[in-house]
Amino acid sequence: MNFFSSHDWLGRNLDSYAFKLDHLLFILIAMVIGVVLAIVLRKREKKTIKIILISLWIFYLVVVWFYYGYNYWMSATYPEEYPFNLKTMLPLHSCCMFMFVFPFAIFVENKIVKTAASSFLVIINMIMGFITLFVGCPPGGYSALSFPGMSSLIYHAIDVIVPLIMVVTKFYDVQKKDFIYGLILFGALALTIWIFDAITGSDYFYIYDGSNFPVLKVISENVPPIVWTLITVSCYAITGVATHFLIIGIKYLIDKKKAKTE
Numbered sequence: 001m002n003f004f005s006s007h008d009w010l011g012r013n014l015d016s017y018a019f020k021l022d023h024l025l026f027i028l029i030a031m032v033i034g035v036v037l038a039i040v041l042r043k044r045e046k047k048t049i050k051i052i053l054i055s056l057w058i059f060y061l062v063v064v065w066f067y068y069g070y071n072y073w074m075s076a077t078y079p080e081e082y083p084f085n086l087k088t089m090l091p092l093h094s095c096c097m098f099m100f101v102f103p104f105a106i107f108v109e110n111k112i113v114k115t116a117a118s119s120f121l122v123i124i125n126m127i128m129g130f131i132t133l134f135v136g137c138p139p140g141g142y143s144a145l146s147f148p149g150m151s152s153l154i155y156h157a158i159d160v161i162v163p164l165i166m167v168v169t170k171f172y173d174v175q176k177k178d179f180i181y182g183l184i185l186f187g188a189l190a191l192t193i194w195i196f197d198a199i200t201g202s203d204y205f206y207i208y209d210g211s212n213f214p215v216l217k218v219i220s221e222n223v224p225p226i227v228w229t230l231i232t233v234s235c236y237a238i239t240g241v242a243t244h245f246l247i248i249g250i251k252y253l254i255d256k257k258k259a260k261t262e
Helices: 021-041 046-077 094-106 111-135 147-168 178-200 214-220 225-261
Strands: none
Touching (some): 021 046, 094 178, 111 147
């Protein structure tokens, strides 16, 4: 099969490639690179770390827009087999919020805005990127060795690697109350996307009706829409808060150990 051929790699013509060797190896390699990079950058100047983070963000933008551009090209080339779908083919999923939120964490000087953006990247974006690496990638049954599969894996890996670097290097020094700002930003974004979903019949944050994710659809079909929305928003919030305090706990133990050795 041709690496770039949309017709050859149409997901509906293939068995699922999730959890195959190429998929798992990609995740392992990406996470090793992320951890090593974070450790190496710990002793670098903040300016150097900032350059690396911005470079990863730019790379992310290139990969994401090539990925979505590729999907639009598939729709134009094979409209009957792969029609354009407003409900799924825009970069509005929670894991895609990285491209919009990251600049506020890096370029904005206002402390509250910077804290909200940084916290969001860590407690929401990093977790959603990590989860999607396993259960949502490669998308649509594509192999990790195809262009759509590989590009999706790359940008979801960056969702995880950038916040990881920010925390490990203390580029973003997580404080106890920061999660409040992160959750407020998440609420604002979720409400915006929820309104868009309601107008277009989409479900980009999976908080409208869960119809775009098979496992969630089974659950959401058996509860009222408002209950489903409350459940999913609560799951985001609980996972985010748990992640935040896990980081705070690890940070406390590390600082305590340092204090004993000094």
